[in-house]
Amino acid sequence: MRRILVVFLCLLPFTAVGQIIVDKPLSDRLTGYDIDVTFDPEAHTVTGLMTAWWVNNSSMPVGEAMMHMYLNAFSSNQSTFASRGRWSAAGDDGWGWVKILSMKDGRGNDLSDSCSYVSPDDGNRNDKTVLRISLPEPVAPGDTLVLTIDFASKLPSPIQRTGYEDDFHFVAQWFPKFGVYETAGMRQREADGWNCHQFHPNSEFYSNHSVYNVSVIMPSEFVTGSGGRLIEEIDLGEDHKKVIWRAEDIVDFAWTAWPGYKVRTRKWNNVDITFLTSETGLSKAENHLDAVVYALEYLGERVGPYPWPHLTFVDPPLSGSGAGGMEYTTLFTTMGGGAVPSFLRMPEMVTIHEFGHAYFMGILASNEFEEPWLDEGVNSYWEQRIVDHYYGAGYGLLKLPFLKMSDTDQGRMSYITSPSRTIATNDLPSWMYPHGTYSMMSYNKTATWLHTLEGIIGTETMDNVFREYYHRWAFHHPSGRDFIAAVNDVVRSEHGDRFGENMNWFFDEVLYGSGECDYRVSGITSNKIRSYSGVVDGDSVSYARGDRKSDTLYLSRVSIERLGDVRLPVEVLVRFDNGEEVLETWDGKATYRDFEYTGARRVVWAKLDPYDKIDMDVNRINNSFTLDPAHTVARRMLNKYMLLMQMIISIFTL
Amino acid sequence: MSIFKTLKNGAAAAASSYKLILFVWITILVLVMAVGFPLRSFLNAMFGNSLVVERLNNGFDIGLAGDFGKPFGALMAAASAGTLLAGTAGFFIMTFFAGGFFRRYSLAWGGLKVSDFLRASAGNFIPFLKIALLMMLITGAYTFIIVGIPGIVAMMVSGSQLPTGKVLYLFYVLWALGMPVWLFVADASRRWIAATGSRKVLRALGAGFRAMKERFWLSYGTVLAVLVINTAAVLAIFWFAGNATPDRSLAVFLFFAATQLLFILRLFMKAWRYASVCEAVK
Numbered sequence: 001m002r003r004i005l006v007v008f009l010c011l012l013p014f015t016a017v018g019q020i021i022v023d024k025p026l027s028d029r030l031t032g033y034d035i036d037v038t039f040d041p042e043a044h045t046v047t048g049l050m051t052a053w054w055v056n057n058s059s060m061p062v063g064e065a066m067m068h069m070y071l072n073a074f075s076s077n078q079s080t081f082a083s084r085g086r087w088s089a090a091g092d093d094g095w096g097w098v099k100i101l102s103m104k105d106g107r108g109n110d111l112s113d114s115c116s117y118v119s120p121d122d123g124n125r126n127d128k129t130v131l132r133i134s135l136p137e138p139v140a141p142g143d144t145l146v147l148t149i150d151f152a153s154k155l156p157s158p159i160q161r162t163g164y165e166d167d168f169h170f171v172a173q174w175f176p177k178f179g180v181y182e183t184a185g186m187r188q189r190e191a192d193g194w195n196c197h198q199f200h201p202n203s204e205f206y207s208n209h210s211v212y213n214v215s216v217i218m219p220s221e222f223v224t225g226s227g228g229r230l231i232e233e234i235d236l237g238e239d240h241k242k243v244i245w246r247a248e249d250i251v252d253f254a255w256t257a258w259p260g261y262k263v264r265t266r267k268w269n270n271v272d273i274t275f276l277t278s279e280t281g282l283s284k285a286e287n288h289l290d291a292v293v294y295a296l297e298y299l300g301e302r303v304g305p306y307p308w309p310h311l312t313f314v315d316p317p318l319s320g321s322g323a324g325g326m327e328y329t330t331l332f333t334t335m336g337g338g339a340v341p342s343f344l345r346m347p348e349m350v351t352i353h354e355f356g357h358a359y360f361m362g363i364l365a366s367n368e369f370e371e372p373w374l375d376e377g378v379n380s381y382w383e384q385r386i387v388d389h390y391y392g393a394g395y396g397l398l399k400l401p402f403l404k405m406s407d408t409d410q411g412r413m414s415y416i417t418s419p420s421r422t423i424a425t426n427d428l429p430s431w432m433y434p435h436g437t438y439s440m441m442s443y444n445k446t447a448t449w450l451h452t453l454e455g456i457i458g459t460e461t462m463d464n465v466f467r468e469y470y471h472r473w474a475f476h477h478p479s480g481r482d483f484i485a486a487v488n489d490v491v492r493s494e495h496g497d498r499f500g501e502n503m504n505w506f507f508d509e510v511l512y513g514s515g516e517c518d519y520r521v522s523g524i525t526s527n528k529i530r531s532y533s534g535v536v537d538g539d540s541v542s543y544a545r546g547d548r549k550s551d552t553l554y555l556s557r558v559s560i561e562r563l564g565d566v567r568l569p570v571e572v573l574v575r576f577d578n579g580e581e582v583l584e585t586w587d588g589k590a591t592y593r594d595f596e597y598t599g600a601r602r603v604v605w606a607k608l609d610p611y612d613k614i615d616m617d618v619n620r621i622n623n624s625f626t627l628d629p630a631h632t633v634a635r636r637m638l639n640k641y642m643l644l645m646q647m648i649i650s651i652f653t654l
Numbered sequence: 655m656s657i658f659k660t661l662k663n664g665a666a667a668a669a670s671s672y673k674l675i676l677f678v679w680i681t682i683l684v685l686v687m688a689v690g691f692p693l694r695s696f697l698n699a700m701f702g703n704s705l706v707v708e709r710l711n712n713g714f715d716i717g718l719a720g721d722f723g724k725p726f727g728a729l730m731a732a733a734s735a736g737t738l739l740a741g742t743a744g745f746f747i748m749t750f751f752a753g754g755f756f757r758r759y760s761l762a763w764g765g766l767k768v769s770d771f772l773r774a775s776a777g778n779f780i781p782f783l784k785i786a787l788l789m790m791l792i793t794g795a796y797t798f799i800i801v802g803i804p805g806i807v808a809m810m811v812s813g814s815q816l817p818t819g820k821v822l823y824l825f826y827v828l829w830a831l832g833m834p835v836w837l838f839v840a841d842a843s844r845r846w847i848a849a850t851g852s853r854k855v856l857r858a859l860g861a862g863f864r865a866m867k868e869r870f871w872l873s874y875g876t877v878l879a880v881l882v883i884n885t886a887a888v889l890a891i892f893w894f895a896g897n898a899t900p901d902r903s904l905a906v907f908l909f910f911a912a913t914q915l916l917f918i919l920r921l922f923m924k925a926w927r928y929a930s931v932c933e934a935v936k
Binding site: 318394395398400401402403404405406408409410412413416417605607618619620621622623624625626627629630631632633634635636637638639640641642643644645646647648649650651652653654 | 683693694710733740789840895900
């Protein structure tokens with residue numbers, strides 16, 4: 001009881017404003033931040049005071065704290081981020097950093113000398129993105145560590161996720177932020193400890209759901225947006241204002257300021273959507289707002305509700321395009337600037353993708369560093385479903401009279417065309433994917449095998465899997481194993497033993513294995529059965545069917561082969577010359593399988609995976625075989641090509 | 655002479671030279687077939703006995719490109735190289751034949767045998783080539799000044815990825831309205847060479863500008879009218895070719911016939927412009 005009282009008293013100052021945004025806390029709120037800063041757009045700095053708190057929810061005392069100091073990734077070209085991501089400052093003024101000017105704990109102890117930088121991922125001594133704070137006395141279970149930090153942040157240029165360009169500022173990863181203290185059993189962890197990774201070129205998110213009270217003093221001309229809800233904007237006179245935001249239960253807080261922003265808003269159900277864009281980006285504002293509404297609607301119906309009543313997103317100007325395509329849960333950035341033609345839905349795709357991170361990383365706060373597939377891959381899968389659902393199956397991403405592409409196929413193509421697609425498994429930490437395969441593996445291979453899983457267990461079951469995953473893990477930190485457990489439980493409850501005791505075999509193949517999937521129809525034969533004649537044990541036996549043609553019998557054979565290592569159940573649709581069709585199933589485990597048919601009908605074609613359930617199959621050309629190949633398509637394409645050539649020649653000559 | 659009469663006489667002259675137009679068509683057809691047929695064979699070999707071609711019935715599904723694997727890259731490389739080669743060869747061929755056409759239209763009313771047409775083409779080829787290259791430079795610079803510079807300024811001011819904005823549309827319109835001037839000068843210069851037999855390109859350009867100045871509205875109006883009709887026809891042709899999806903053998907053949915008829919129409923319209931300009935400067 002005494003402990004509860006202590007916690008309550010410690011948290012009282014931070015909860016004084018109460019529940020402003022959501023009716024009741026969505027998360028455990030183990031961390032929180034009160035930040036009062038001044039933004040200097042000339043120096044590109046943010047300086048001020050922060051009070052941060054962390055609750056020790058473990059059963060053991062904790063003697064140290066760890067914090068992200070991610071802006072230091074831009075402090076030299078030797079940081080892990082800069083050296084691997086080949087980022088370098090645009091001149092001497094381009095370096096970025098975050099400095100702790102002073103740090104005290106709740107009892108007034110000066111911790112400035114208790115801080116040291118560590119590099120848990122790669123041992124890089126030049127990387128100063130993770131700060132370890134040795135505490136003068138351990139934080140007891142249930143107690144709260146309160147840190148008062150005087151800090152200064154300098155934004156980098158050129159922008160990469162965060163930074164500035166002229167007067168455009170995107171302020172992300174800008175303040176010292178706690179890592180996640182994981183208890184034993186959490187994400188299959190064996191012992192308690194901090195999980196606090198360095199800032200990497202490909203990953204930056206794993207944090208507690210927190211409460212943020214942020215106030216920023218800045219010149220009045222700046223138009224702003226953030227991941228929080230605007231509480232108040234106070235005119236301070238002398239062309240300055242104070243902007244106060246509050247955010248609840250999000251894993252990171254970012255904001256942006258630019259005098260050139262144009263603002264468009266829309267309300268969907270109870271969500272206030274704000275879109276910040278440039279003058280030229282206004283022409284596509286409605287498209288972007290539509291895309292967000294589509295994503296809200298689709299994920300809300302199939303995964304779980306979007307719990308916040310606010311959402312802000314940004315289409316940065318060309319000069320700030322380095323900030324495009326990023327996610328901070330209730331704030332995200334897209335791209336396009338109004339310049340992409342409407343037949344190409346790339347900007348909408350980015351909008352939907354980055355919004356999707358509000359679910360996959362924001363609500364379901366998996367560890368992007370250690371399991372990027374659970375963040376980017378799962379999110380890409382849903383992005384592809386949404387894009388193709390709303391903009392057209394088969395042409396969701398690109399639609400021209402003579403050219404088309406679905407978003408799903410775009411992701412799949414990235415995977416199947418990669419020469420390194422079998423180089424590693426799909427469950428590596430983000431910085432350990434070899435040969436530049438991070439994007440292909442974590443985004444596209446994952447999305448491809450998730451589509452395959454959907455094909456196998458059915459769309460409704462897949463949706464139920466994610467509903468269950470959301471139900472179990474919203475506002476917690478799930479691991480890949482937790483996701484698989486949700487799959488196993490839902491599939492078993494809906495399909496029994498149809499797919500075996502569990503679905504682990506599937507994940508062993510696609511997630512923890514590195515093989516590829518390729519089935520093919522190797523051929524079709526249809527041979528007339530000859531009249532039976534011959535000699536058996538000295539007796540002459542003959543059976544003549546005669547020359548009648550009407551009851552001629554055929555032995556038809558459809559030969560299927562498994563060329564890849566991945567073994568998945570497949571279907572084969574066989575068509576006969578009398579119009580009949582037969583759908584065969586095969587467990588796909590052996591290296592080959594023949595389907596034979598005897599009768600008056602002959603096989604004319606066979607299609608393996610006729611309903612495109614197995615997106616993992618790296619070659620769909622060999623998934624079908626016909627005895628009567630049509631060449632009209634090639635002829636038609638030739639005709640179009642020749643006319644195009646002729647027209648080009650005639651147009652580009654005087 | 656009125657614009658309408660000029661266009662009418664030009665159309666009649668172009669129509670009377672149908673044999674020459676057909677000759678040019680066959681030449682260009684052979685050229686593009688030389689590139690296209692190997693590509694078709696390549697495509698057929700890639701598809702083999704697969705039914706996957708069904709996916710191409712409503713436009714080329716780029717998603718299939720990955721399934722082709724490395725052969726698709728080879729196909730694209732071959733298509734790109736073939737297109738570049740055929741495009742370059744086509745440029746020279748069309749420039750070559752323009753010599754014959756202008757000779758034909760600068761003569762008094764009457765025919766021109768194919769052998770004479772070829773002879774005139776050969777005789778005018780070098781100065782015509784020089785004029786074509788010079789006009790490419792001039793129109794390129796013109797485009798950069800009228801559209802490029804305002805576009806760059808607009809991008810710098812707005813911070814957009816592409817030049818957009820209502821003011822820029824005025825520059826696009828200005829650019830389009832200026833193009834007939836350059837086309838007329840090019841055509842009138844070539845007509846001057848074809849009529850006089852001179853090989854002096856700069857003098858020819860001077861003659862072209864003079865002709866433009868002497869009968870500006872007739873010259874300008876004639877080329878503008880032909881250009882507008884040409885543009886509409888080209889857009890219609892692209893729309894038809896882009897949307898047509900014949901999937902049976904006979905339909906594909908008819909599609910081939912239709913596309914070639916459309917290209918012949920396009921050649922006719924080009925000849926019409928040549929003939930109309932010749933009429934205008936008579």
